[in-house]
Amino acid sequence: MNLSAHLSRLGRDLQAGELRKLITEFGGGSSDMISLHAGLPPEASFPLASMSLTLADGTRIDVDETDVVKSQMQYMVPQTGWPPLTAWLEALTAEIHRPAGAVATAVTSGSTQAMTMLLALFLERGDSLLVEEFTYSHILECSLLPEGLQLHFAAVDEGGLIPSALRSQLESLKSDSSRPFPRTLYTIPVGQNPTGSSISMARRKEVYDICREHDILIIEDDPYFYIQWRPEPEAPLPGLLDLERGQSYLSLDRDGRVIRIDSLSKIMSPGLRIGWITASPAVVERCSLYSNGHTLGACGVMQAGVAALLRRWGDAGFHSHLQRIQGIYRAKAAAAARAAQESLGGLAVFQAPTAGMFLWIRLLHARDGRDVVPFMRRYNVVAVPGFVSHPRIHDPTFECPYLRVGFSYPSPEAVYEGVKRLAQALESHREEKGSCAT
Numbered sequence: 001m002n003l004s005a006h007l008s009r010l011g012r013d014l015q016a017g018e019l020r021k022l023i024t025e026f027g028g029g030s031s032d033m034i035s036l037h038a039g040l041p042p043e044a045s046f047p048l049a050s051m052s053l054t055l056a057d058g059t060r061i062d063v064d065e066t067d068v069v070k071s072q073m074q075y076m077v078p079q080t081g082w083p084p085l086t087a088w089l090e091a092l093t094a095e096i097h098r099p100a101g102a103v104a105t106a107v108t109s110g111s112t113q114a115m116t117m118l119l120a121l122f123l124e125r126g127d128s129l130l131v132e133e134f135t136y137s138h139i140l141e142c143s144l145l146p147e148g149l150q151l152h153f154a155a156v157d158e159g160g161l162i163p164s165a166l167r168s169q170l171e172s173l174k175s176d177s178s179r180p181f182p183r184t185l186y187t188i189p190v191g192q193n194p195t196g197s198s199i200s201m202a203r204r205k206e207v208y209d210i211c212r213e214h215d216i217l218i219i220e221d222d223p224y225f226y227i228q229w230r231p232e233p234e235a236p237l238p239g240l241l242d243l244e245r246g247q248s249y250l251s252l253d254r255d256g257r258v259i260r261i262d263s264l265s266k267i268m269s270p271g272l273r274i275g276w277i278t279a280s281p282a283v284v285e286r287c288s289l290y291s292n293g294h295t296l297g298a299c300g301v302m303q304a305g306v307a308a309l310l311r312r313w314g315d316a317g318f319h320s321h322l323q324r325i326q327g328i329y330r331a332k333a334a335a336a337a338r339a340a341q342e343s344l345g346g347l348a349v350f351q352a353p354t355a356g357m358f359l360w361i362r363l364l365h366a367r368d369g370r371d372v373v374p375f376m377r378r379y380n381v382v383a384v385p386g387f388v389s390h391p392r393i394h395d396p397t398f399e400c401p402y403l404r405v406g407f408s409y410p411s412p413e414a415v416y417e418g419v420k421r422l423a424q425a426l427e428s429h430r431e432e433k434g435s436c437a438t
């Protein structure tokens, strides 16, 4: 794939800079080299010398070996991340996704920073971007729309993107000379936010082939990948070791078209602000240059802490940790689905989630999720009206009969009670406003 045809002007123009080149050249010099070139604060001035982490189970991890903390408090963390952590994440992705082509890894400050960096590297104001019809509202509202992108929303159903619809959409966009043709697809393939859907490998393959035909870059934002489960309560949880291998766009990629974003936010905690990009070495090189000028990399101290934790856990510990998390989400999703099954009949349709954090419901008697808000208030429950996740969010004529139920945070009992209250709110709405089924 010809990467430069996809880069924004900024993405193409980024340079390492003369100072950085000098530092890189002399950085690994002999031990008697006296460095007078850098504006680094001396380590003796740092107030912290080591770090100790206490895990939720009481295990203590001291992060002071080999001056790790000291060196991570300095500038100069490679822009792509602290090598021991990068290597661990790279090995994880290699094992789980088995990329077909050469890839490299860059640690980021969470998926959000990865995404904003990619938008800067690949899209100009006014460019077209393909997104799922409903997409991650935070990115939509805080980046995609204010950055002046023209959003083309691709049709989805309970199985995610619909390849045949995507194909026809692109065919018609191709013949529309009034707008730039989209060169990038942003997609959330597993436990999609907000629809909760996960796309099958068969569909993914079709989508990949369509993108290939039209030379479209795929940004695969997959923070819910490690939160998947089989719905039967007795089914074993996959953890790490039993997750099916090769289930991503990255796994299919033969020509460096896929940029995958992972995150520790949902499986460790959002406050760590650690995510990672896996993409062709040429893309990762652009990311590194971008970070050099914008963030100077993700927090080094936190990277050292997380690397120490992962080293202590090993694969077996990470596997058990993931199983525990998947079990937590499965129990909450089951509570949401049970309450929905029992009480939403005739009011809404939904699909029991098997990944992620969201139950997406289509309202049968309200034209728009916002119509139900006063009734939710009455029953002391709140779910998110679907319009916030739609590219037409600011269109006052747009009607969107969906609600997103986030089941991740409350206890299973509270989730169950919340969905029951939601059903009461919908029932009251129907009684008072009558049915305006769409």
Ligand SMILES: Cc1ncc(COP(=O)(O)O)c(C=O)c1O
Binding pocket: 109, 110, 111, 112, 113, 136, 188, 193, 221, 223, 262, 263, 264, 265, 270, 274, 275
């Ligand atoms: C699709 C998607 N991407 C990214 C994020 C944010 O992830 P991070 O905390 O790694 O920035 C979220 C969180 O809600 C999300 O749903």
